[in-house]
Amino acid sequence: MKVKKLPANASTALKIIKIVKNCGAEAYLIGGCVRDLYLGIEPKDYDVATSLPPDEILKLFPHSNETGKSFGVVRVNDQGEEVEVATFRLDGPYSDGRRPDYVTFSSLKEDISRRDFTINALALNPDTLEIIDYVGGIDDLENGIVRTVGLPEKRFQEDRLRLIRSIRFAHRLNFKIEDETGKALTRMAQEIKTVAMERVADEFQKILLTSPAGDGIKMLDRYGLLSPILPEIIRMKGVDQPEQFHPEGDVFIHTCLALNELKPNPTKAIVWATLFHDVGKPDTFMVTDRIRFHGHAERGAEMIFDIGKRLKLSNELIERVSKIILEHQRFGDIDKMRPGRIKNWVAQPHFEELLEVHRADCAGSHRDMSAYEKATEFLNEIRQLETMPPRIITGKTLIEIGLEPGPIFKELLTAAYEAQLEDSFTNKEEGIEFVKKFMNENRNC
Incomplete structure (x- = not known):
């Protein structure tokens, strides 16, 4: 199997491969970049695998980052662009559930046999454009399947971050998780708690930033990974809402629908705020004349500080998300606001993020866009001004x-x-x- 051609952004990796091969060594493009090339997606970055030992790589590229040298990995920097160059290797035991205790240098076939998923275990010879597949990765790409290389339990035990990475790949590519891989994933889901939270949050955020994000959340839940990462979202299940405002169902269903309604390429603040905009509802649920959630925005804005710190999100991002959650209910009062108050509101920093969360909130429930449309009119008026007028009264x-x-x-x-x-x-x-x-x-x- 061959690819037709390589994109222009592969030039640095190809240059490195040419230099390595001129020394008589083997060198190939490897991993996710080959997967994407096969699928017709332009890779964002490229990795290289070679028979050349790390010390020899460093001799060829002396200004490289050698932090991962003990694992056979060197990051070669060429005019500001970094390419990971790894020596063919076999991994020793994974005592810490993240990195091998030691590695032994090996062949391309053995190197591929230790990788995470078949769709990521492909190599490409840039001279012939031929894809080298020892593990059935091409068949799995053709059939839309995420499958571990070898025994699922072994692959997941080596690095438990692979538990959530399997979901990310399935979500991003709209693939299914192979049955045995899925069973192992469900059995081992709670072990995601042993992984450093910042690593988990980074993968979780990538899922949120991939449309439709709500489907990604449901997949995490289906395989048991949502509960150990964000029990606060699980608590939304079964929390009923007034049908006149939320005909779609409970708070969890609504949240997933709202995430699915987000426009492409949302900011980090938008996706996290949409996920958590109603996180305060379980704590504020009450039934009077109807179901009500008095103060749920305030409760959610407060909760996000503890959740964000647990996820190791930046303070700036936590503050922005909290502010969006706090203000997402204000649109219900927009018809009562004076024009000056609306203008002052829509001119605030990051208002457009708040507006997008509101739009998705409405689209994922009653679909009444009148408040969104009114706010958008004022926002467009403000945009026509080069700057907001200076304050006369200070x-x-x-x-x-x-x-x-x-x-x-x-x-x-x-x-x-x-x-x-x-x-x-x-x-x-x-x-x-x-x-x-x-x-x-x-x-x-």
Whole structure:
């Protein structure tokens, strides 16, 4: 089996292979890049496998990163582009469930026999464009199957991150997981808890960033991996919602539908916020005249700090996700808001992320897009401005009229700016009059 041609972005890897082969060694493209080439997908990066030992690779490419040298891996840097070059190897025992205790250098066939999944265990000879397949990877690509190389339990025990990676590949490629691989995956699912959380979260995030993300979440759940990673999402199951707003079903079903409704190429904040936007509902469920979830946005915005820290997400990402969760219910009040308040709101940083989460939330439930459309109109109006107009009334202005700095300043400055955006005043004198009138009408100020 051959590929027709190699993309232009393979040039650095091909250059490395040519240099290695000129020394009389074998060298091939290997792994996921070959899989993608076979499927007609342009790889993002390329890996090389060779018979040349690491020390010899370093002699040819002296400015390489040799951090993985003890495992036979050297990262060759060529004009800012890095290519992983690995010596054919067999792995020793995996005492830590992540890396082999030692490696022995071997042949291409033996190297392929130790890899994770058949679809990733393909090599390509760049001179002939022929794909080398010792494990049935091409058949599995043709049939849309994710299957381990060899015994599933052994492959998963070697590196338990492969448990979630199997789901990621199946989700990304719209493949099925082979029966024996799936049975082992389900039996061993709880062992994902032994893997460093940042490694798990990185794979989880890749699933979320691949549309339709809700299907990825359901696949994680089907094979038992969602519960040990995010029990908070499992708690959404069976939490009923008022049918007039959520005819689709419980909170878990709604969340998966909302994730599936996201536009392509969402930001990290969008996918995490969509996943967690209703995470506070199980804690706030109550039945009065109907099912209600008073304060679920506030509860969810609070919960994400503990969840995010557990997942080792960045503080900046956690803050953004929390803010989106906190504000995702505000769209229900948009018809009651003055134009100035809406303009000030939509001009806030990352509002477009909040808007996309709201759109997916609606599309995954009642499908009433009126609030989304109104907010979009104001957002488009703001976009036409090169910048938002500077504030006429500032903190300095409030001090000038004899006010002491304190919590009151935020309320006064917000009210003044919203009034300014509505053209209620156009200069400082009129603005001061507005502030005085506002304070008289709101005696608690």
